[in-house]
Amino acid sequence: MKTNILARVKGLVRRWWSWLLDLDVLQWALPLFLAVTAITFELIEHVPQNELDDPYFMGEIIIFGLMGPLIIRGLIVWMQQLLAAQKRAAAEVQALNRDLESKVIERTAALEQRNAELDRLNRELRDLDEMKSDFVALVSHELRAPLTALNGGLELALQSSENLPPRSRAILEIMEEESKRLTDFVQTILDVSRLEAGKFAITLGPVAVRPLVEQAAAIVLASSQRKVEWDITPNLPPIWGDETYLEQTVRNFISNADKYSPADKPIQLCACMDGDRIRISVKDYGPGISSEMSERIFSRFSRLQSAESSPPGWGLGLYLGRKLIEAQNGGIGFVSPVWEHNGIKSGSEFYILMPVAQTPEDDLE
């Protein structure tokens, strides 16, 4: 019972105390308390001495009994204003935070939606690309069977070409040439679609430079009268690459140089060190590469020349070459013009830059 009363008293005191500490109450209670205390103190001090008419008594009453409490009241009001300003600022910050949060949520949702849209579009593009590759592969396969019959028929007909009238023979020879070109095209299309579908397996290993370049030239220029100028640094270390696809790219360079150069001009085949890589290049005396062509020369269906009189081609060889060389960590490029004669610039140089095969250090002969 006693404890209960004590607890109630404690609760009452705590409530009163917190009520007193409330600034709204304190702003009046404290100055009032100070005024009453100061006046009481002054009265106690001066009344016994009968000094109520003393100007000091009046002065002390004014200073301690009125001015002091008024200054305290002013300070409390100022503190109140400060606290109110802080509360307002905190409320504003909170409101800003809420606003920011809702904006972030809104933007994130928009971004997620856009990402989902992009994902969907990417999937569609991939599907379309796969469909295109499948279509190209299908068409190419379907073309290969009739091409076999076409090539074979022409081969058969031309077996005894000496018995044919000259005109018929000439027509069959043109047909054979064109049929071979179409065959090459179908093969290139298939290579490109395989490469784009990631179905090309690259086998890296050391590749001796001189045999590579000489073999490529021998194959491309087998039936050509083209003069070749060689500039291959002796004892070059082997390249680190895929010998089949390296040779294919060099063959394409040589074939282009042969196609676009005047018949009486040579082509130059060079190989040398270029920094820590090996540079293989093919220079020609052709018309060179125009500036508008230079930006898209390694893109699909980019022909070095587009005039009707230009040599035949499909504009896929350099694109395929770039893809093949990049897949082997090599670089590919060109320089044009290369030559200047009587103020006329001409020629182009196509090159590949390949890493050197690692050298054995302790493998002694």
Add this chain to the structure above:
Amino acid sequence: MTDLLIIDDDKGLTQLLSDYFSGQGYNVRAVENGKLGLRAMYERQPEIILLDVTMPEKDGWETLKRIREVSNVPVIMLTARGDEADILHGFSLGADDYVNKPFSFAQLAARMHAVLGRSAQGSAADNKLSSDGLEVDIRLKRVWRDGQPLTLTPTEFKLLVTLMRHAGDVISPRDLVKEVWGAQYASEIGHVRRYVWHLRQKIEPDPENPRYIHNDRGFGYRFGSGETK
């Protein structure tokens, strides 16, 4: 006269092939599907078969399987599908060679000649080399070590085959260059050292302590077991 059976549904092509190979001295019979092909094989017992892969009813793979159940006659597959997986599938079913369309008739004739030559010698074993867990299939151009396939470049493969064919003998770098690259590169023997080093990285379980390719210092390289001299 060599009996040749052509199984292909492309009538135009079979007609031209018949004309061409008749002119080459073959006794040719052409049929248009696998079923007729199997019947013709039982009746005629051809010495070589050209078999198209893509055909209606019984396709080339199915036909080849049936042929191999009863005969070892050389079969060359003709196909417009040039994927490596297809080629390996063809060989795994027992095809003797594989020709991609479009092909030249002269090229096909040369392949047939080679296949008939191998068949006459009964030299299937010559296509395979093996030593201490290393197996090489020359026709497939494939190498395995302890059953695991290894990936070699064509030149590395040629180098390995050359060394294996002379197993136990020391071959000088100059002779190796001559055999692998050709006599015109005999002065560039620096290649060999690098090629052998890289080949060891690919085929040896521990290239620092080679199991297969050894250096005989001052003389050359030797394939086979034994201590390095």
